[in-house]
Amino acid sequence: MSRAKNPKYESMSLEELKANMEKSRQELEAAIHHKNILEQRKKLVERRERSHRLIVKGAEFEKVFPLSRDLEQEDVQDMMNQLQNSSYNKSIVRQAHIAALHKDQQQIAEAVKKTEKGDDS
Template identity: 85%
Template sequence: MSRAKNPKYESMSLEELKANMEKSRQELEVAIHNKNLLEQRKKLVERRERSHRLIVKGAEFEKAFPLSRDLEQEEFQEVMNQMRNSSYNKSVVRQNYIAASQKDRQEIAEAVKKTEKGDDS
């Protein structure tokens, strides 16, 4: 199976083809570099979002259980393990997760309806 010749390149000299190839190689290098920068930025944003989420949730935990501030790391982990193993706590978390998921789906459905109607508000 032979490839069809491109008339655009047939009329070019060898020097022009080499220059074109070098330009394309440089553009590829720039694109790869930009992709790497974007990936690094994405990781940084995700790490900051995770750190923020952990801080906020930790603060909410301390607000609900003020005495937890005085616990050592091992003691705190033991409390968390006991809470994790409680079927009541699992049920509460599961119910809140389901409610949040339903709310998210409802908001998405409403946004889709607005988009279909052409409503920008």
């Protein structure tokens, strides 16, 4: 299996080929570095979003159960386990999840209709 020769490179001198190869290597290293930076930024954004979500949900929990502020972490975990094991609570969470999915689907459908009509507002 032989590779076809590229006429673009046949006319180049050895020094030009080496310079071209070095430039390509540097561009590859820069692209890899840029990719790593973007991956780090993505992880940072995801971590910030998760932290924000946990803080907001914790605040909502304290708002509903104000006495939970005085509980130790272990007591809160025990209480959450009891709440988790309740079939009534599981049903409520499941219904809320289904309602949220339905709302998301409606919003997507409305956005598609607006796009199809050409309404950008």
